[in-house]
Amino acid sequence: MPLANDAPRAGTFSSGAAIDTLKDAAQGLGHAGGVALHLHGLEKSFGPTRVLRGIDLDIAPGEFVAIVGKSGCGKSTLLRLLAGLDQPDAGEIRFADAGGGPVQPNKRIVFQEPRLLPWAKVVDNVAVGLGEGRRARAAAEGALEAVQLADKADQWPARLSGGQRQRVALARALVSRPDFLALDEPLGALDALTRITMQALVERIWREQGFTAVFVTHDVAEAVALADRVVVLDAGRIVLDLPIELERPRGRASAEAGRYEQRLLDAILG
Ligand SMILES: Nc1ncnc2c1ncn2[C@@H]1O[C@H](COP(=O)(O)OP(=O)(O)O)[C@@H](O)[C@H]1O
Ligand SMILES: [Mg+2]
Numbered sequence: 001m002p003l004a005n006d007a008p009r010a011g012t013f014s015s016g017a018a019i020d021t022l023k024d025a026a027q028g029l030g031h032a033g034g035v036a037l038h039l040h041g042l043e044k045s046f047g048p049t050r051v052l053r054g055i056d057l058d059i060a061p062g063e064f065v066a067i068v069g070k071s072g073c074g075k076s077t078l079l080r081l082l083a084g085l086d087q088p089d090a091g092e093i094r095f096a097d098a099g100g101g102p103v104q105p106n107k108r109i110v111f112q113e114p115r116l117l118p119w120a121k122v123v124d125n126v127a128v129g130l131g132e133g134r135r136a137r138a139a140a141e142g143a144l145e146a147v148q149l150a151d152k153a154d155q156w157p158a159r160l161s162g163g164q165r166q167r168v169a170l171a172r173a174l175v176s177r178p179d180f181l182a183l184d185e186p187l188g189a190l191d192a193l194t195r196i197t198m199q200a201l202v203e204r205i206w207r208e209q210g211f212t213a214v215f216v217t218h219d220v221a222e223a224v225a226l227a228d229r230v231v232v233l234d235a236g237r238i239v240l241d242l243p244i245e246l247e248r249p250r251g252r253a254s255a256e257a258g259r260y261e262q263r264l265l266d267a268i269l270g
Helices: 016-026 075-082 122-127 135-147 162-174 192-209 220-226 255-269
Strands: 034-048 049-059 065-066 089-098 107-110 180-182 214-216 227-235 238-242
Touching: 016 220, 049 227, 049 238, 065 075, 065 220, 065 238, 075 135, 075 180, 075 214, 089 214, 107 162, 122 135, 135 162, 162 192, 180 192, 192 220, 220 227, 220 255
Parallel strands: 065 214, 065 227, 107 180, 180 214
Antiparallel strands: 034 049, 034 089, 227 238
């Protein structure tokens, strides 16, 4: 699987047609649609430590699911399995199209650290994996536009703020038009105000592009602000699966959101 945060891989997308699709997608002309995800009986251990203990979860195409839980409860382990970076010991991960048929989705992952190449300009960081040439550059510029960084295309990563760097990482994940995007505490290193702006950005892009999103966070307010459903993980098991029935775009700090946050905190803290 080509990864958003991998080192460059020349020729990953070699055909002109593929690049045109990428360009359209990055410019917001297309709609990825998202894939369904079915997890059944997922188990994962590291040595004697059972980290995931029978995870069952169904995610609809285009759904935005947040995973919350205490540090060490297995959130990143689960996300890595979904992104295909690691294999479960037992159980099944199945991706399906809207009709229920099996698909090989285009999966991408964004981490807490942007992992940019310091010697490559912003636009080249985004185009990593697309190869060389004008079309790759146009696709990367389109993705930068989506994250409101078009004016930084020829800047060096070191010249950007933390929030801007994370937007470049997001653009790099989006440029290939994923139908599944995994995000592992992507806003965790940002200051509170930047986080709020970035949450709105993530929500807008998800609404425009329609990919299926699984977003790990330890911040219940962030989970309630963004997700259709919040899943609470505790000691490798799902202890709560809570649909968030708030209209979008969501106002912050509403009484209703506060009640959702409290329910989640109660489940996390036991
Ligand atoms: N590669 C690994 N080798 C050994 N132990 C691991 C590895 N990855 C995660 N763990 C352990 O699995 C548990 C869950 O880790 P993780 O999924 O990273 O938790 P979270 O993301 O919820 O904080 C922790 O006890 C962690 O130490
Ligand atoms: Mg983690």
